[in-house]
Structure formats: structure tokens, C-alpha cells
Amino acid sequence: MTTLPERTEKKLGLVIDLDICVGCHACAVNCKEWNTGGYGAALSDQDPYGSDPTGTWLNRIHTYEVQPHQGEAQIVHFPKSCLHCEDAPCVTVCPTGASYKRVEDGIVLVNEDHCMGCGLCAWACPYGARELDAAAGVMKKCTLCVDRIYNENIPEEDRVPACVKSCPAGARHFGDLSDADSEVSQLVSERGGLDLMPEQNTKPVNKYLPPKPKDTPVPNLNLAKLAEPEAKGFLGWLDRALEKI
Amino acid sequence: MHPAPSLIAFTVLSGLGMGMIAWVGLGLGDWDHTFGWIAGILSLMVGGIGGVASVGHLARPDRAWRAFTQWRSSWLSREACLMVTAKVTFTLYLGFWLLLGIELKLLGWIAAALAMATVYATAMIYAQLRTVPMWSGTPTPFMFMVLSLTGGLLATGAIKGLVGLETPVLYSLAWLVVAAGTVIWWTQQAAGAGRSLDGSTMETATGLGNIGRVKMLEGPHTGSNYLLSEMAFEVGRARAFQLRKIGAFAGFVLPLVLTLLALGVGGWAMLIALLCHIGGMMALRWLFFAEARHVQALYYGMR
Amino acid sequence: MADGSQPALETSPHVSDEVRKTTCYMCACRCGINVHLREGPNGAPMIRYIEGNRDHPVNKGVLCAKGSAGIMQHYSPARLMKPLLRTGERGSGEFKEISWDEALGTAAEWLAPLRADPKKLAFFTGRDQSQSLTSWWAQNFGTPNYAAHGGFCSVNMAAAGIYTLGGAFWEFGSPDWDKTKFFMVFGVAEDHDSNPIKTGIGNLKSRGGRVVGVNPVRTGYNAVADEWVGITPGTDGLFILALVHELLRSGMVDVDYLRRWSNATWLVSREPGEDFGLFVRDADGKPLVWDRATGSAQPFDKPGLKPEMKGTFTAPDGGQCQPSFELMASKYLDPEFAPDAVAQRCGISAERICRLAAEIADVAFNQSEEIAYPWTDFRGETHETMIMRPVSFHAMRGISAHSNGFQTCRALHLLQLLLGTVERPGGFRFKPPYPKPMEAHPAPHSLTTPNAPLGGPHLGFVRDPSDLAIDADGTPNRIDKAFTWENPMSAHGLMHMVISNAHAGDPYPIECLMMYMANMAWNSSMNTSSVMEMLTDKREDGEYKIPKIIYSDAYSSEMVAYADLILPDTTYLERHDCISLLDRPIGELDGVADAIRWPVVEPENQAEGRDVRCFQSALIQLGGKLGLPGLVDDDGNPRYEDYADYITNHQRRPGVGPLAGWRGEDGEGKGRGAPNPNQIDKYIENGGFWLEHIPHDCLYMRPFNQKYQDWAVEMGFFDKPFPYVFQMYVEPLRKFQLAAEGHGEHQPPEHLREQLKMAMDPLPVWWEPFEQAQVDNSEYPLHAITQRPAAMYHAWGSQNAWLRQIHGENPMYVPGKVCDEHGLKSGDWAYVSSHHGRIKVKIARMDAVNEKTLWTWNAIGKREGAWALDRGAPEAKRGFLLNHLIHELLPPKGDGLRWSNSDPVTGQAAWYDLRVKIEKAEDGVEMSEPRAEAQKSPTKAKPEELTYGKEW
Numbered sequence A: 001m002t003t004l005p006e007r008t009e010k011k012l013g014l015v016i017d018l019d020i021c022v023g024c025h026a027c028a029v030n031c032k033e034w035n036t037g038g039y040g041a042a043l044s045d046q047d048p049y050g051s052d053p054t055g056t057w058l059n060r061i062h063t064y065e066v067q068p069h070q071g072e073a074q075i076v077h078f079p080k081s082c083l084h085c086e087d088a089p090c091v092t093v094c095p096t097g098a099s100y101k102r103v104e105d106g107i108v109l110v111n112e113d114h115c116m117g118c119g120l121c122a123w124a125c126p127y128g129a130r131e132l133d134a135a136a137g138v139m140k141k142c143t144l145c146v147d148r149i150y151n152e153n154i155p156e157e158d159r160v161p162a163c164v165k166s167c168p169a170g171a172r173h174f175g176d177l178s179d180a181d182s183e184v185s186q187l188v189s190e191r192g193g194l195d196l197m198p199e200q201n202t203k204p205v206n207k208y209l210p211p212k213p214k215d216t217p218v219p220n221l222n223l224a225k226l227a228e229p230e231a232k233g234f235l236g237w238l239d240r241a242l243e244k245i
Numbered sequence B: 001m002h003p004a005p006s007l008i009a010f011t012v013l014s015g016l017g018m019g020m021i022a023w024v025g026l027g028l029g030d031w032d033h034t035f036g037w038i039a040g041i042l043s044l045m046v047g048g049i050g051g052v053a054s055v056g057h058l059a060r061p062d063r064a065w066r067a068f069t070q071w072r073s074s075w076l077s078r079e080a081c082l083m084v085t086a087k088v089t090f091t092l093y094l095g096f097w098l099l100l101g102i103e104l105k106l107l108g109w110i111a112a113a114l115a116m117a118t119v120y121a122t123a124m125i126y127a128q129l130r131t132v133p134m135w136s137g138t139p140t141p142f143m144f145m146v147l148s149l150t151g152g153l154l155a156t157g158a159i160k161g162l163v164g165l166e167t168p169v170l171y172s173l174a175w176l177v178v179a180a181g182t183v184i185w186w187t188q189q190a191a192g193a194g195r196s197l198d199g200s201t202m203e204t205a206t207g208l209g210n211i212g213r214v215k216m217l218e219g220p221h222t223g224s225n226y227l228l229s230e231m232a233f234e235v236g237r238a239r240a241f242q243l244r245k246i247g248a249f250a251g252f253v254l255p256l257v258l259t260l261l262a263l264g265v266g267g268w269a270m271l272i273a274l275l276c277h278i279g280g281m282m283a284l285r286w287l288f289f290a291e292a293r294h295v296q297a298l299y300y301g302m303r
Numbered sequence C: 001m002a003d004g005s006q007p008a009l010e011t012s013p014h015v016s017d018e019v020r021k022t023t024c025y026m027c028a029c030r031c032g033i034n035v036h037l038r039e040g041p042n043g044a045p046m047i048r049y050i051e052g053n054r055d056h057p058v059n060k061g062v063l064c065a066k067g068s069a070g071i072m073q074h075y076s077p078a079r080l081m082k083p084l085l086r087t088g089e090r091g092s093g094e095f096k097e098i099s100w101d102e103a104l105g106t107a108a109e110w111l112a113p114l115r116a117d118p119k120k121l122a123f124f125t126g127r128d129q130s131q132s133l134t135s136w137w138a139q140n141f142g143t144p145n146y147a148a149h150g151g152f153c154s155v156n157m158a159a160a161g162i163y164t165l166g167g168a169f170w171e172f173g174s175p176d177w178d179k180t181k182f183f184m185v186f187g188v189a190e191d192h193d194s195n196p197i198k199t200g201i202g203n204l205k206s207r208g209g210r211v212v213g214v215n216p217v218r219t220g221y222n223a224v225a226d227e228w229v230g231i232t233p234g235t236d237g238l239f240i241l242a243l244v245h246e247l248l249r250s251g252m253v254d255v256d257y258l259r260r261w262s263n264a265t266w267l268v269s270r271e272p273g274e275d276f277g278l279f280v281r282d283a284d285g286k287p288l289v290w291d292r293a294t295g296s297a298q299p300f301d302k303p304g305l306k307p308e309m310k311g312t313f314t315a316p317d318g319g320q321c322q323p324s325f326e327l328m329a330s331k332y333l334d335p336e337f338a339p340d341a342v343a344q345r346c347g348i349s350a351e352r353i354c355r356l357a358a359e360i361a362d363v364a365f366n367q368s369e370e371i372a373y374p375w376t377d378f379r380g381e382t383h384e385t386m387i388m389r390p391v392s393f394h395a396m397r398g399i400s401a402h403s404n405g406f407q408t409c410r411a412l413h414l415l416q417l418l419l420g421t422v423e424r425p426g427g428f429r430f431k432p433p434y435p436k437p438m439e440a441h442p443a444p445h446s447l448t449t450p451n452a453p454l455g456g457p458h459l460g461f462v463r464d465p466s467d468l469a470i471d472a473d474g475t476p477n478r479i480d481k482a483f484t485w486e487n488p489m490s491a492h493g494l495m496h497m498v499i500s501n502a503h504a505g506d507p508y509p510i511e512c513l514m515m516y517m518a519n520m521a522w523n524s525s526m527n528t529s530s531v532m533e534m535l536t537d538k539r540e541d542g543e544y545k546i547p548k549i550i551y552s553d554a555y556s557s558e559m560v561a562y563a564d565l566i567l568p569d570t571t572y573l574e575r576h577d578c579i580s581l582l583d584r585p586i587g588e589l590d591g592v593a594d595a596i597r598w599p600v601v602e603p604e605n606q607a608e609g610r611d612v613r614c615f616q617s618a619l620i621q622l623g624g625k626l627g628l629p630g631l632v633d634d635d636g637n638p639r640y641e642d643y644a645d646y647i648t649n650h651q652r653r654p655g656v657g658p659l660a661g662w663r664g665e666d667g668e669g670k671g672r673g674a675p676n677p678n679q680i681d682k683y684i685e686n687g688g689f690w691l692e693h694i695p696h697d698c699l700y701m702r703p704f705n706q707k708y709q710d711w712a713v714e715m716g717f718f719d720k721p722f723p724y725v726f727q728m729y730v731e732p733l734r735k736f737q738l739a740a741e742g743h744g745e746h747q748p749p750e751h752l753r754e755q756l757k758m759a760m761d762p763l764p765v766w767w768e769p770f771e772q773a774q775v776d777n778s779e780y781p782l783h784a785i786t787q788r789p790a791a792m793y794h795a796w797g798s799q800n801a802w803l804r805q806i807h808g809e810n811p812m813y814v815p816g817k818v819c820d821e822h823g824l825k826s827g828d829w830a831y832v833s834s835h836h837g838r839i840k841v842k843i844a845r846m847d848a849v850n851e852k853t854l855w856t857w858n859a860i861g862k863r864e865g866a867w868a869l870d871r872g873a874p875e876a877k878r879g880f881l882l883n884h885l886i887h888e889l890l891p892p893k894g895d896g897l898r899w900s901n902s903d904p905v906t907g908q909a910a911w912y913d914l915r916v917k918i919e920k921a922e923d924g925v926e927m928s929e930p931r932a933e934a935q936k937s938p939t940k941a942k943p944e945e946l947t948y949g950k951e952w
């Protein structure tokens, strides 16, 4: 239902490590593959073999170039899916009650049997995390793989979102961000996990771990210090080296 | 934002209809039955067309009825509920007056109030979106209501003239001036709002600001997508300027002149004034959408 | 729900009816996949979901973008459905469908006569994971003209690795991801080890390890690298040798490691004459070292020696000699290799080179530890500990796809040897069956006899000029001129020269070109437009210059349009396959592994009218029809029914076959054992693969580790232990140099002497990339290169409805500085030209790139009509191939000779030597050029909209 729950028992979400995301799109494609046959099948594609192929995706990978004040430009690969915000504007604007935030885990979902496809929730989302499916005429969004994470029909160790399991770099972490001791919460505090567009006051549950500083030399190192030779030159040094052996 | 014709028709026509209901409800027609019949039915019809247009915007119109369920939290739902109550109340008011001859002033006022509340709710659908500063950071509801009343007045006024009653020319002129002023004021506010009312930038969007200035190198996909076509609509400056001129001229200048003319030639001039005004409003409403920039577009490198 | 309740949600929905485990084939990484099957509308099983197999040694559960799009590949409308016979002109794409009997009959009819002169058949296979079968087939046919795609891929990497270390980066080894602390990666966008590298870098960085990326472009791995070195293309050799210079200068080298485990101590003859630069050997050919204890020359493998590493000594034969180490050291200590000397050419400051050398040395020597680890080496000496060297390197085509690539790869191996990190914990380590020295590989065979098999394997490693594939008067035996003086060590052949040479009839014309899984009419060829002309060019008598082309593809590629007979292959989910130890094996650092593919779905029910056959089965059946030795039994009947039958029952050596797991009747055999009729079922039970761990006490220093060597024999990698030491100084190279200097009976043609003297240096050298050295660099001031997109596989990803949404077209990325000079901004169109051609492209501005380097994604551009895409497909309209600018030959030198644009040692195609200029295109036409006219597609109708999975 459209009014947000007072509080949710858990805050399940993703923590995405921008320091090791290589931008390979595995999470995005595997997400599409799982979900097109899962909750809210299908994620349709229009003109798939034509001149303007488009489709519904729940997770998309952007690539940004960041120019520091001094030093060389850097590249950051940036996956983006629903952040399962605590104050989710997409939910409160929904006129039909199709959009809702689950009390038990905070997952924001669309009840596709009730959605009338007005698109307002997509307008309300600052992050571009909702896409109206052109074939079904209903709103699609990241389900946090609600049909995997509790699914008794798949092995326990696989009860994580498809994108998390598939990510080759291990850049995606899944867990309960309301539990300060959870692995994800720990990561967020150690690495200074960020909210996207905090000024929008959506209180995202998903967090982003910023890239570590780049191009910074290992402090106080120089070869002269390490170096033994010079004195009698390298070949002289070699004799001494061989003596030692 | 993508300027969908359905939304332009919906907001303009339903606004006009509600404006007419408001004036009729306030008793502008001096209990004249011919006026009552024509104005009453027309306002319901115009509002009706607006309503239909809004349903036309839905991907699943078959489920439109569900929009009545969430009035507690959703402005779109409230708008739907209010629109219906306003029309029902107004119909009752007309019924008592025109069929039973019972003139319930109070019920008319209530209908008028509900009509304005509906327009307010319509405006709030847009004004509530922090994600579109041009709508949320500006006096959008006020503008919608003023425009609704202006259109409503021109319409009802024209009808009065045509059924031979005295046309509210001075009122109309005054309202047109106020409306024009409101639009100018709103437009100035909007120009300021841009995309970063809350200070949203590519840097806050990506959280990478502390490294440096952010630019998009590669979009997620080389093709287009729903988000881009919906939220990343960009309109050329020149085109916008043209439309704004047309909107202002057709929406306010011509109607002013024609309304003045009405003094001499009679109500039918106001009818033309009304039609010009509607045309102008359509143009301006197109800009209202087309020029509005969504923070989502920041992720696609559109600063 | 106005009443405020949430909808009830089924959180345990039915996922699939059955899970079948096989091997992915969306690229050559060969990850294990769990294929979820679910009944489709017509009752046949459909693919519900493909996920990574957690138990699999390669991907351990993860799956990349390509693998995740497997569903769209498997159901692609570009799939070929039936054998095709060309009806229109070559290139038109007009075919008629024929039956398999007709198809194999026709093929046999075309091939049978050629057995009298076997070299009239050229059989080249591209993205081939069954080379042990295809090469064996070609061998039995008798043609010398066989190779796979390694020649245009990364033979420099493979050959330099084998000659130097007994294994290369690539698939033969990898960094010790769990223990390394510092990882430097040169010229890698994806590599074949797609998933493991991503996982490795992710873990390493999460552990706080440091990654340095050396690459002109800062995307992918280089984007996450802690430090990015935006090197100028083609100069890595210089950069690496400057690092070597610094390490030597400062004595930061592992002398003990080199002394024991490399040929650094071997005595090199300094006697002018035909032995100059060769190793000094004893009577039975053992290289000698100078023992300082006894002051005498001793065989290198004698226990308890204290060999000298410098000095001049008198060999038993009285000649002067020096340890190779001194030759190496004095060479690289020369100021020509000093950081200041190379900085400007590399585009890396001298300070930075020094600092990087210091960082490397610091981790290698100050952060190393000695762990208790008893082991015995091949000399019989026992060691109580093992030294950890947590510095590792990896490199791929960025350094190998240049005309100086072989020696650059060698330089990197030299660097590793000086640091003593190879086969040490934390360093670069091999994956079984590697390490495997050059001596354990065959030499190439190319002598043909009518109606008889070839003497042995086509491809191998030449030891000296007598191994070259040329006849007495120097004419090449092979159509691709592999193993000739032009490129003596072309261990993988030169597939990229086949069409060009066959068209030119140089060294001789051929009758039939048979190819498998290589889009040679498009993205795998240099100079694509001309190649398409060569394929359609005719003789006076109206016959095509290449009279017959038989091709096996699974999809409607560009190449399909240029073939006369098409053998439609299955998709990877419909086929049997083996990822064999006899081929390019999978495997991990601590274990040996092989794997299978099996039909997790049957072609028949995967599309209506689908009548395709696994190419390897077709090939085996064709071999049977032709009565090829080995493929028929003694009464001439086909020996194998199909590929599965061959996989199970073929034996390459007694007890050794395509699959190493569950051998012997009882299925207990590991590596060795009689064929086991249930072998494939065993693999299926086990998830599609076999993994045997190396005994935990012989995981390191394997080339010298007695216990490992015995285990390797047990597993069937070798028939006797094959210990060896690393070849810092590569003698076979020197033998070719000697020939060039005029020694020996085998003499190169005059015009090649200088090139050979330069290129065949036994110690790593650098020379300016050929194209750059020849063209006017002021006219062509820029470099242009390509990169693999992680979410695309060469040409074949573009038929994939999901992947093509990600990479539907490719911009040319242009450095900001160049944009400003030419008034270009993102979205503009520009002409990019090389000495050879001109293309029109859409550009995008980029700053995180070497300021002289343009780049684009590889193989996105498509020919109109190919891949069952609409004519207006963005791939064809705005996408483009850089290949049009790259010529397979160097610009004419005026000597009338055809100089191939490849590495002079291995013949590897020098893709990344390309030099270009750019100018803005003002005509306002937003279409890429050149434009090949559209091909017809032999495929059926395709959907306007996809709602895959709707039924569930």
C-alpha cells in the first residue's frame, strides 16, 4: 500500500564497491536473465533485432570520467538499480497502491496486478530506477530478487540476488543494513559508504563504497635506499652477493 | 520531461472545466436557466474530455478505477477522487436548480470549492516532485488555479453573452491581466529552478564529487530507453522562445483585445477570445512539460 | 490496497524442472554453468536461467555478461538451421537448403581428389576448442595447411612464454591471486581468463593489495587499478627493460634464484665462428656452468655446484666463454636502457619509472617471507623452506599484438626472472599440464606425401633453421608461410595470411579452403574490404581464385555469405565437446582439470525444422567417408560414430585420450587408463568437469620439483619426468641469428638477413614497430587501437538481443587534446585514415587515455544484412571496424617484396601498430564508412518484440 510503513523489520539492500567494479555489465545482464523469467516476467525488448533495440532493465551500468583538480582523469564504472529508499517517493505518489515497501525487509516492490501504468512513480524516483515495460504496460523495478533470497527451491548459498552471485569482481554485497554488525554495515562504516543524492531526502538503503585514492605513490620509497651497489658497480656487488650464497 | 499530448489535453481541459464549474457554482449565471443548461453541461463535458485524456495516458486504462483507492497519500489519487466528487456535487446543484427549481447557493459554493481543490490536486501531482525542480520549486498550484479560473471565466462569460446576458467584460480583463502576471512570475521562478533546486548535480548523483568534476563517458546502453525518452526530453531554446511568444499572444494578448471588442460586438467575441486562450494554454502547457528537467538526467550526463 | 495490507507474495516460486551442468561457450574462458530447464509452451524444455557453477575451478559460481546472455544466443534468429549450398554469387548470401547426406557427400566429392596433392586443402579453424581433433584430422588428411587462430591472436605471448618459461600468461598460468601483494597488468582489456582476472583483482584490492595498470586506455581493469600508466603504444619493451636496468643497477635481483633455476649460469661461447653465442656443452650435450668451488666447467644439473655468474673462462674445448648472466647484465646496464633514455618515447617520466622499479623491488624483496615447505629439486638437493615473492605480472595482446611483441613478452619474462617470482608463492604460477618446456613440444611437420598422413603435428616449436617448413630452394611448404625465414617461430601459424596468399597463389594456389568458426570475411581479417574482394575474385576461366570454400558456422555471419557449402553447427547447449588436456586446457594453479559440453537440450526441439550437427561430429563423419587413416578401422568402416564416441574411445597415446578423468573400465583411472564407456556420464554426474588437486607438497617451483614431475608423469602429461630450468637466454633464437650472420648450411634470403639479426636476439630487445618506422609520423601522428568490450564477444555478440542493446554501435574515443586541436566534440563525425585506407566514424571525447591514442570497441561494426539484423541496424549504420585501416602487408618498400605486417619472430598480426590521422567530417551525413553492400540472410523471420519468460 502506498503509505510507507512506520519502520521495517529489516533493511535489506545492496552495497556496491566502486573501487573494484570493472564495469563488465554481468550484474545487469544476469539480472535481466533472472527476472525475465521470474517475478514479473517478462522484461520485454522492443525491436530486438532492428534499428532501435530497446528493452526493460532493472540494473544498468554507467561509465563516468572524473577529472581531479590536478592529476590524470579517472574512470569510474557505476552500476545503478533501485536503492530501496526508506522514504521512497515512488511509493507515496502511487495512486493505485501497486507500489509498496515491504514491512518485513523494506524491499520496494510493484504489485503488477494493480499497476495501471501511469508512470508517476518513475517520475518521482530521483535515480531512474523504474522502467515502464512497453509490452506489459506495468512498472518494473529491482525486486532485490525477492523470489531468490527466500526461495526454498534453490540451494541456501544461492539465496542472494542474481547480480550479487554473478558479479565476477565481487563488487556487490547483499545484506541487512539495519543490523550494525552485518557484513554490509561493517563495509559501509569502514569504507565510508555513500548515499546517492542525499539532498533528495529519500534515505536510500543501498550504499556505494567510493573508489580508493588513485595514482598516489607508495610513500617514502626510493631505489637508492634499497640499492646496495654503486660502490664497485653492479658486477662488483654480484661477487659479494654470490659469496653470501 | 516528455510533453505527452494526453497530459497537455488533460491538464488544460480539465482545468477549464473545473474553472467553469467554479464560476457557475459561484452563481455567475444569475440563476438564468438557459445559461444554466448550456454552461452546466459544457463545463461537465469539457472536464469530462480532460478526464478521458488522463485515462488515455495510462498504459493499463482497464485499471484506472484503482486510482480512487490511495487518496490518503497520493495526489493523483486525490485528484481523481476530488474530480468525481466535484462533478457529482455540481451535477446535484444543477439538478436542484434546473430540474426542481430549488436554488441551493451553498451547494454551488461547495461545488466551486471542490472544483478548485481538484485543480489544486492536479497541480500537486507535478508540484510534489522534488525530482523536477521546475515544478516543485515554483508556484505551480497557484498558477494552475488562476489559469483554470481565467479560462472558466472566459467560457462562462462568453456563454452569458451568447444567451444575451450581460458579459463580465471587466472581470475577464482583470483576470486575464492577473493570469498573465502569474504566468510571468511562474516562468521567472522556473527559469531559476533549472535542475538543481536541491543542489543536485552529477557530483551528488554519483557521489564522486570529492574526486573531481564528473562527466559521462559511456551510457549504460548505446540505444535509447524509457528513462531517456521520458525524463531526458530536451527542447531547443529557439523553439521554446517561439512557443512562449505564441502562447503569450494567443493566451493573453488576443483574448484581452477580443474581450474589449466584446463590449461593442457582443459575447461571440469572447467565444473567440476563449478559443485563442485555450490554444495559448496548450502551447504554454507543452513548454511546462518540455522544459522541465528531471534530476535523473544527471546520470546521463545532462547537467 | 486501501486497507493497508501488503499483497501476499510467493517467495519460493518454482524455478526450474531440471538443472543441467555444462560448460559455457560464450567465450574461450570456459566457465562452468548450471542451465535451468523449464517446460515451454510447446512442451519442449526451454532455458529458464543460466548461472555460474559454484564448484567449477574456472569461475567458482560467477558469470559474466556474455554468459548471462546465453539464452538470447541459444534462441538467436541468426541461427543456421540446415546445411546450405550457395546458389547466388559469392558474398550475396543466396543459398538453398540441402540435406546432411547431400552436404557431406558434396564435401567428400570436393575433398577426395585433393588427397593426391594434400596441400590443395587448407583447413583453418578459428575460435576452436577442439584443436587436438581438428589438427589430427588435418594430419590424417595429409595437408600441411592447418592452424587455428593463434597467429592473429596472441602467438607472441604463447611462444615467448614457452621458449622462456615453459608456459605463458594467457591460459597456461596466472598470478597467485591469493598470495600476491602487487600486481602489474600490461595491455589487458579482457583476456581469455575473463572471470578469474576480475575475481582476482577484486580479491587482491579488497585485501589491500596494489594494482598497477599499464595501458594507453584507462577503462576496465585499468580503471580500478590503484595506479594507471598511460603508456604510448608499442613501447612496453623499452619501459620494461628500463625497469630491468634499474633493478640491475641497484642490485635488486634474485641472484640465487637465477643461479639455480635459470640458464643464467650457463656458459656462452665467445669464440668467433659458428658457435659464437651458443651454449658450451659437454660430450652428451649437457650445457656447462663454471663451478667456482672446483674452478672447472661442470654440467649445469650436477648437485652441489657453486656456478659463476660472471667472468670469462676457458671452455674444455679451449674456447673463451662467459655465463649468460654477465652478457645479460652488461647489455641492460647500458645507458641506452636508462629511464631517461626511454622516458620520452614511452610517454612515462624517468622519475616515475624509477619509482615503479622501487615499488616492485620493495614488495619483492622487503615484503617477501620464507615459509616452511620441504621439497626436493631435480638435482636431488632438498630444501626446507620456500621463499614467497608477492609480486605478479600479467599481460596480453596490448604487448603481443605488435611487430615487436615477441621480444616485449620476453622482456617481461626476464623481469619476472630477475625478481625470482615465477612459480614462487605470490608470483606467477602455472596451471597443469604446464609447466612444459619447449623441448616437450614437437617441432613443426610440413612434408606431404600423396594419399598419406602428414609426418606429425603441423604446429610446434622450431629448435633451429633445419626445422623450418621450407623446401630446398626456400619455397614455403605452407600456404600461410609459417615457419619460414620471415617468421621462423610462428608456432600457431598465420591464419590472417591464408586468404591473401591463396588469392595471390603465393607460394601456391589451393583448391579448397575449409574453415570453422572464424569470421574471416569480416572482423578477424585485416584489410577487410580487400579480403571480401579476394574471396569473390575470379580467374580468367571464370572459376573463383579460391575455387571451393567449405565453412562451418552456427549463425548467419559475414563469412557465411562467402562460402559455397555451409555446415550448420549446433549452439553450445546442444553439443558434445571436450576441453581437453591435449588442447588449450582449463585448470587452476593447484589442480589439473578438464571439462565437457553435452547436449543439455536437443537441437530438434529447440526450433522448428532445426537440423544441425555438431561440427566435430560432421568432421569425423566426413573423415569416415574419405577413409582417412585413424578415422576408419582396418576394414575401412568409420571408426567413430560421432564426437561423443571419439571423445570416449579415441586414444592419442596408449591410455591417454581426450578426457583425463574417470578412465579405465572401472573409471578409477586419473589421467591414464583404458577408455571408459561411461566416462561422459561420470563427467555429467560431476557437474561437467574433472578436477584433480596437485599433492599439497609440490605446488611450487614445479619445473624443478621432483615430486611434481613424478605426479605429472602419473597424470600422463609426460611419459618421463621433464625437469628444466628457465631460459633467460634463448639459444634457438641465437641459432637463427647465426644463420643470418652467414653460418650453417641453412641460409636465409639476403633481404631478410638484417631483420633476422635484429629480431632473433637471444636476449630481449626492442625495435620501433614496423609501420611506425615506415610511415611519415608527421602525417600519421596518432595511434589507433581496439579493446574487447566485456559485454560483447567479437562479432557474434551482436545477434544477441540483450548484448546489442549495450553495444549497438561503437564511437571512436579521441583524446581531449586531439579534439581541441581539430575542433571535435562528442557526437561529431570524423575521417580517420591510415597509410592504407580511410574510415568515417562518430567520435567521443575522452581524457583518461594516452594523449596520442585513439581507440574503439572491437568488432561492433557489422555488414548490412548479416546476423539476421535489420538493414538499418545501428551496428551497420553507425558501427565500424578499425580493420579497414589495418593492412596485412607493410607499405611497399620499393623492393617489390610483400612484407607482412607482423612480428618477424612469430608472424603474429601487428594489429596495434596502426598509425592514423583524424580530420572532421563536415558533410553532415551520419553514417559510418566504408559501407559494404548488404548480404541476404538465409535465416527465417524474427520477432518484432521479445517477451522471453512471459509463460512463466
Ligand SMILES: Nc1nc2c(c(=O)[nH]1)N[C@H]1C(S)=C(S)[C@@H](COP(=O)(O)OP(=O)(O)OC[C@H]3O[C@@H](n4cnc5c(=O)[nH]c(N)nc54)[C@H](O)[C@@H]3O)O[C@H]1N2
Pocket: C027, C028, C066, C153, C154, C186, C187, C188, C189, C190, C191, C192, C193, C194, C214, C215, C216, C217, C231, C232, C233, C234, C235, C236, C396, C397, C398, C399, C402, C785, C786, C787, C788, C789, C790, C791, C792, C793, C794, C855, C858, C912
Ligand atoms: N568480453 C570479451 N572477452 C574476450 C574476447 C571478446 O571478444 N570479448 N576475446 C577473447 C580473445 S579472442 C582474446 S585474443 C583475448 C584478448 O584479450 P586482451 O588482450 O585483453 O584483449 P584486447 O582487447 O586485445 O586488449 C588489448 C589491450 O591492450 C591495450 N593496448 C593496446 N596497445 C598497447 C600497448 O602498446 N601497450 C599496452 N600496455 N597496452 C596496449 C588496449 O588498450 C587493450 O586494453 O580476449 C578474449 N576475451
Ligand SMILES: Nc1nc2c(c(=O)[nH]1)N[C@H]1C(S)=C(S)[C@@H](COP(=O)(O)OP(=O)(O)OC[C@H]3O[C@@H](n4cnc5c(=O)[nH]c(N)nc54)[C@H](O)[C@@H]3O)O[C@H]1N2
Pocket: C126, C127, C149, C152, C153, C154, C516, C517, C518, C519, C520, C523, C524, C525, C552, C553, C554, C555, C556, C557, C558, C559, C569, C570, C571, C572, C615, C786, C787, C793, C794, C795, C796, C797, C858, C859, C882, C883, C911
Ligand atoms: N581490429 C581488430 N581486429 C581483430 C582483433 C582486434 O583486437 N582488433 N582481434 C583479433 C583476434 S585476437 C581474434 S581471436 C579474432 C576473432 O575474430 P573471429 O574469431 O572471426 O570472431 P568471432 O566473433 O569469434 O567469430 C567466429 C565465428 O564463429 C561463429 N560461431 C560462434 N559460435 C559458433 C559455434 O558454436 N560453432 C560454429 N561453427 N561457429 C560458431 C560466429 O558466428 C563467427 O562467425 O579477431 C581478430 N580481429
Ligand code: SF4
Pocket: A020, A021, A022, A023, A024, A025, A026, A027, A028, A061, A077, A079, A166, A167, A168, A169, A170, A171, A172
Ligand atoms: S558485475 Fe560487478 S564488476 Fe561487473 S559491472 Fe556489475 S558490479 Fe561492476
Ligand code: SF4
Pocket: A081, A082, A083, A084, A085, A088, A089, A090, A091, A108, A124, A125, A126, A127, A128, A129, A130, A141, A202
Ligand atoms: S530508488 Fe527510486 S524506485 Fe527505488 S525506492 Fe528509491 S525512489 Fe523508489
Ligand code: SF4
Pocket: A093, A094, A095, A096, A097, A098, A099, A110, A114, A115, A116, A117, A118, A119, A120, A121, A122, A138, A139
Ligand atoms: S505506474 Fe503503476 S506503480 Fe507506478 S505509480 Fe502508476 S500505478 Fe503506481
Ligand code: SF4
Pocket: A030, A031, A032, A034, A035, A058, A059, A081, A082, A141, A142, A143, A144, A145, A161, A162, A163, A164
Ligand atoms: S537485486 Fe535482483 S533485481 Fe535487483 S538488480 Fe540485482 S538482480 Fe536485479
Ligand code: SF4
Pocket: C024, C025, C026, C027, C028, C029, C030, C031, C059, C063, C064, C065, C066, C067, C068, C194, C195
Ligand atoms: S567468461 Fe563469460 S562468456 Fe566466457 S565462458 Fe565464462 S561465463 Fe562464458
Ligand SMILES: [Mo]
Pocket: C152, C153, C154
Ligand atoms: Mo584472440
